[in-house]
Amino acid sequence: MEAEWTEEAIQRITTEDTTLKxxxxxxxxxxxxxxxxxxxxxxxxxxxxxxxxxxEAQIVAPGPTL
Known part of the structure; x- marks a missing residue:
């Protein structure tokens, strides 16, 4: 399988991989x-x-004021 890849393709893919990482x-x-x-x-x-x-709770149910 590696024989099908050119050195240039391997270098390009390695560079792209590094850039993406x-x-x-x-x-x-x-x-x-x-x-x-x-x-x-x-x-x-x-x-x-x-x-x-x-x-809002104070408005609805006001308690004794101090």
């Missing part, structure tokens, strides 16, 4: 960075959702 590593790192950047806004949104729910 580097691209996968870069995309993985970019994805990790974006996930990290999303953590804070997601946390803030959860906090705001809880705060809105608390305020």
């Amino acid at each position: 580097q691209r996968v590593r870069q995309l993985t790192a970019d994805n990790r960075t974006l996930d990290e950047r999303l953590k804070a806004p997601r946390s803030n949104l959860r906090f705001q959702d809880r705060r809105v729910a608390d305020l």
Whole structure:
């Protein structure tokens, strides 16, 4: 099977493979960075959702005011 491949074809495929592996590593790192950047806004949104729910509950069933 290897005899059917020219040295040029093997070199081209090896180069492409290396390039693709580097691209996968870069995309993985970019994805990790974006996930990290999303953590804070997601946390803030959860906090705001809880705060809105608390305020809505206060409007519906107001307790004694201090």
